[in-house]
Amino acid sequence: MSPTTECRICSGTVTEFFDLGRQPIADAFREPGSTAEEFFYRLAVGTCADCTMAQLMEEVPRDLMFHQDYPYHSSGSTVMRAHFEGVAKRFLTTELTGDDPFLVEIGSNDGIMLKVVAEAGVRHLGVEPSGGVADLAAAQGINVRKDFFEESVALEVLEAHGRADVVFSANTFSHIPYVDSVLAGIRALLAPNGVFVFEDPYLGDIVAKSSFDQIYDEHFYFFTARSVKNMAAASGLELVDVERLPTHGGEIRYTLALSGARTPSAAVRELLAEEDARGLTDAAVLEGFAASVARNRDDLVAELRRLKAEGKRVVGYGATAKSATVLNYAGIGPDLLEFICDSTPAKQGRVTPGTHIPVRPPEAFSSPYPDCALLLAWNHADEIMAKETAYRDAGGTWLTYVPEVRIS
Numbered sequence: 001m002s003p004t005t006e007c008r009i010c011s012g013t014v015t016e017f018f019d020l021g022r023q024p025i026a027d028a029f030r031e032p033g034s035t036a037e038e039f040f041y042r043l044a045v046g047t048c049a050d051c052t053m054a055q056l057m058e059e060v061p062r063d064l065m066f067h068q069d070y071p072y073h074s075s076g077s078t079v080m081r082a083h084f085e086g087v088a089k090r091f092l093t094t095e096l097t098g099d100d101p102f103l104v105e106i107g108s109n110d111g112i113m114l115k116v117v118a119e120a121g122v123r124h125l126g127v128e129p130s131g132g133v134a135d136l137a138a139a140q141g142i143n144v145r146k147d148f149f150e151e152s153v154a155l156e157v158l159e160a161h162g163r164a165d166v167v168f169s170a171n172t173f174s175h176i177p178y179v180d181s182v183l184a185g186i187r188a189l190l191a192p193n194g195v196f197v198f199e200d201p202y203l204g205d206i207v208a209k210s211s212f213d214q215i216y217d218e219h220f221y222f223f224t225a226r227s228v229k230n231m232a233a234a235s236g237l238e239l240v241d242v243e244r245l246p247t248h249g250g251e252i253r254y255t256l257a258l259s260g261a262r263t264p265s266a267a268v269r270e271l272l273a274e275e276d277a278r279g280l281t282d283a284a285v286l287e288g289f290a291a292s293v294a295r296n297r298d299d300l301v302a303e304l305r306r307l308k309a310e311g312k313r314v315v316g317y318g319a320t321a322k323s324a325t326v327l328n329y330a331g332i333g334p335d336l337l338e339f340i341c342d343s344t345p346a347k348q349g350r351v352t353p354g355t356h357i358p359v360r361p362p363e364a365f366s367s368p369y370p371d372c373a374l375l376l377a378w379n380h381a382d383e384i385m386a387k388e389t390a391y392r393d394a395g396g397t398w399l400t401y402v403p404e405v406r407i408s
Contacts, residue, residue: 088115201222
């Protein structure tokens with residue numbers, strides 16, 4: 001019988017459909033030879049029989065993931081910089097055109113989106129618990145509160161700044177298990193016609209692409225239009241729009257408003273119908289997903305072992321948080337992957353969580369080029385391929401594992 005737990009959204013029964021085994025904190029890159037004990041937990045995901053929300057079976061303490069030394073910077077990718085600048089400009093021409101508008105961002109990171117809003121002279125506030133990236137935003141003149149967003153914080157923001165026309169969150173809302181408090185805070189903070197807009201990985205794309213490395217400690221929920229609609233309704237909010245995004249391997253931008261404040265778009269009805277037709281959260285579909293992931297894992301390890309047996313040099317490209325899932329689930333260590341190159345200074349000179357593969361700066365990739373590179377940052381493939389044309393010209397190949405294992 002599959003393990004069960006209580007749903008964090010509706011208190012229904014969550015039944016496990018996939019176990020990725022013992023996993024470390026995905027962004028906890030350690031000094032080589034560190035003797036400090038690593039934190040591990042069981043990474044498993046299930047779905048609620050009542051509200052259909054997919055969620056982790058175990059919660060990792062938030063302070064272990066989001067802290068002063070949190071290494072991810074949103075501005076590190078050219079593609080993501082352009083994306084968030086576009087988001088800001090869109091808000092500035094739609095939702096923020098009234099008299100003295102106000103925008104709040106939950107999980108504002110290094111301020112990449114808020115910088116555009118601030119430069120337009122619009123009142124704003126970022127709520128960011130990771131001190132290091134919050135400091136980077138503040139140094140650019142962005143208004144930031146170092147805190148975890150929840151109802152009590154929202155009420156303090158309301159008292160100090162008034163109601164928000166927009167509450168925005170990108171790749172953050174899915175990180176927060178206690179959404180009841182967050183949504184209560186958003187409901188209190190929103191202006192009567194205000195919107196809560198959030199972007200997060202879409203379960204439909206994860207299943208379709210077998211992109212199992214989207215499942216890691218920070219991603220507690222895996223949203224669908226159906227589960228978001230149910231979640232919103234339970235909190236006095238309503239799902240009024242959805243938009244597909246190519247970012248991070250496939251996301252949905254969800255727009256919520258106070259119940260009855262706006263008319264839901266045709267896109268909402270269409271996506272709900274599509275999900276129902278796919279049986280997206282049916283047990284058979286999810287079990288099929290788990291089986292395809294297990295095949296991908298076995299194929300990936302077999303390919304790495306073949307390359308090693310042929311005397312090929314293989315390195316990793318992109319020490320992403322999601323790479324912790326695939327490396328630990330597949331048992332890939334320094335014996336199969338010489339090192340991983342990454343542009344994030346805070347990760348360089350350290351080793352990967354759990355598997356202890358050395359992380360080196362980008363210059364190491366070409367000194368000399370490897371025979372094959374395992375693309376761990378596959379969601380930035382287009383940007384990376386455009387940057388690494390010299391590697392391809394030198395005869396290098398790329399090993400990918402989403403949606404299946406292949407060398408190109």
